[in-house]
Amino acid sequence: MEALTRTSMNVCPFVKSHSSAAMKKLAKSSNLTTRALECPVLGPAMTKRQYSTPSKPAQAAASDNFKAPKTYDAGVSASELNNFNSNEVGTDYDGIFQSTIQKKRDDNSYRFFNNINRLAKEFPKAHLAEEEDKVMVWCSNDYLGMGKNQDIYNTMVKTMQKYGVGAGGTRNIAGHNRHAIALESELASLNKKEAALVFSSCFVANDAILSLFGKQFKDLVIFSDELNHASMIQGIRNSRAKKHIFKHNNLEQLESLLAQYPKSTPKLIAFESVYSMCGSVAPIEKICDLAEKYGALTFLDEVHAVGMYGPHGAGVAEHLDFDAHLKAGIASPPFKTILDRVDMITGTLGKSFGVVGGYLAASSNLVDWVRSTAPGFIFTTSLPPALMAGLNTSIGLVREDIESRITQQKNVRYVKKEFGRIGIPVIPNPSHIVPLLVGCL
Ligand SMILES: Cc1ncc(COP(=O)(O)O)c(C=O)c1O
Structure with a gap:
């Protein structure tokens, strides 16, 4: 009812001219709510979902400027629905994260990321964590080296x-x-x-x-x-x-x-x-x-x-x-x-x-x-x-x-042939993909 009174005070010329105490009294002793619903101004405002006053935060707000958001009035309080004082234990979220990670470590599917910093001016080289520690990148999908193209950059x-x-x-x-x-x-x-x-x-x-x-x-x-x-x-x-x-x-x-x-x-x-x-x-x-x-x-x-x-x-x-x-x-x-x-x-x-x-x-x-x-x-x-x-x-x-497409295909053919010559087994296929099974390390 308080919410109704507040809304009314802003929008209704009749309510505006009465004090809130007078309105509360009137509300208790009359069918004001029923009549108000018929009002073209108040009716739509009242049929909207009503807000309760903000509940008090359990802990002090992080900042003095913090204003607790208004909450929906669910009709039944959360503590009525759930007995938070029971000995029931909450989900062990962190335990689940850890056991999933452990399973991955156990079956060798845990993912390790390399720190690969591809160098635009030295394609296809990259440096690892230390700038002087350089490697050749054999597994990039930047097939044509467009990632370092000067026109695109410009x-x-x-x-x-x-x-x-x-x-x-x-x-x-x-x-x-x-x-x-x-x-x-x-x-x-x-x-x-x-x-x-x-x-x-x-x-x-x-x-x-x-x-x-x-x-x-x-x-x-x-x-x-x-x-x-x-x-x-x-x-x-x-x-x-x-x-x-x-x-x-x-x-x-x-x-x-x-x-x-x-x-x-x-x-x-x-x-x-x-x-x-x-x-x-x-x-x-x-x-x-x-x-x-x-x-x-x-x-x-x-x-x-x-x-x-x-x-x-x-x-x-x-x-x-x-x-x-x-x-x-x-x-x-x-x-x-x-x-x-x-x-x-x-x-x-x-x-x-x-x-x-x-x-x-x-x-x-x-x-x-x-x-x-x-x-x-x-x-x-x-x-x-x-x-x-x-x-x-x-x-x-x-x-x-x-030309680049043709050169790329020729390079792939060369690499596959050379791998074969030195005994590195490439899975045979008709495309530019060079799949190597490295096996278990
Ligand atoms: C066959 C295939 N489809 C889709 C994708 C996803 O493409 P994107 O990297 O643009 O998300 C990949 C990525 O490697 C892929 O190999």
């Missing part, structure tokens, strides 16, 4: 000087700008798709898109290659859709799984082009054939192929129609290419393009649908303007530089 510095270091918000608030527009248009054009969307990373992109499909397509069934990356596995889990895991690159098994469902059942096949752990390459064209036959969408992760394959570096899907894309340049070849047949392409901006970020390239309706409904895209601060501008420069350079 673009970033120039953009940062004009637009500052951060985007200032999500894409819906203040984080949409000319750099995002230009980058997405560049990515759409690289992938010869109608549209593209930039994410903070490809992990986020894969998770956001796949989980969205499961949530929005009732009865969706996802077919996922067993070697798919953790980001796709996470997205598929989060989608809560029915799923089938097929053996790596096994078309027969994929087909038998697809054939279990009527064509009208919504389906999605999730796979990668180059698998980074073993270097194998997916039979993209045949997967597209199956998708068309059984009415499925195709979701292709080109993370380890973008920048590395195809005349313009769009990835393996572009590479499969190499001559046609080379001849067509930025235009589309005059027939339906494999790139056209893949519904969704995701990629990273943090490996061959040397910076950070992820993207989706697809039809404009699909991209608009993701843009409008995927929480992983909507509710996060967009990449800083300087990064996006630098990425635009990077994509332009990589796209034009077919």
Whole structure:
């Protein structure tokens, strides 16, 4: 009632003209509350959730300026609901952290991080904790050395000087700008798709898109290659859709799984082009054939192929129609290419393009649908303007530089051959990945 009186005093001309003591008296002896609910001014104010006075903090506030926030009146006090005076013991959070870590140490899956400081002027060298302690980095995904490219660096510095270091918000608030527009248009054009969307990373992109499909397509069934990356596995889990895991690159098994469902059942096949752990390459064209036959969408992760394959570096899907894309340049070849047949392409901006970020390239309706409904895209601060501008420069350079792609492949062939010659066993594969099993140390 006190809250009502206070609210009333601010908004109601009648209540305003009476003292609070008079109002309290009136409230006790009349049907004031019922009548007030009928009032056009007070009624809406009263039907709003009412706040209780702030409870007293258990301990002195950290600062004199600290004001305890108002709390919702739950109707029943917390101590009535739970007997905090019992001998019940709270969860041992720290114990759980420690035992999980111990399990990881015991099964040798505990993660140790190297302190690797990649040196821009001495690529591919880095120094360890001490600057004079230098090593050669054999395991970076900065495949083309774009992480130290001077043009990208200059673009970033120039953009940062004009637009500052951060985007200032999500894409819906203040984080949409000319750099995002230009980058997405560049990515759409690289992938010869109608549209593209930039994410903070490809992990986020894969998770956001796949989980969205499961949530929005009732009865969706996802077919996922067993070697798919953790980001796709996470997205598929989060989608809560029915799923089938097929053996790596096994078309027969994929087909038998697809054939279990009527064509009208919504389906999605999730796979990668180059698998980074073993270097194998997916039979993209045949997967597209199956998708068309059984009415499925195709979701292709080109993370380890973008920048590395195809005349313009769009990835393996572009590479499969190499001559046609080379001849067509930025235009589309005059027939339906494999790139056209893949519904969704995701990629990273943090490996061959040397910076950070992820993207989706697809039809404009699909991209608009993701843009409008995927929480992983909507509710996060967009990449800083300087990064996006630098990425635009990077994509332009990589796209034009077919020579670097060819040189990289030749270097990989040389390294694999030399490893073989000195008895270091490389897992054979057709891609630029050089997988070495180091065994137990
Ligand atoms: C196959 C694959 N997909 C997605 C990702 C995630 O990409 P990002 O580093 O942009 O989050 C990775 C990262 O290594 C990857 O290997």
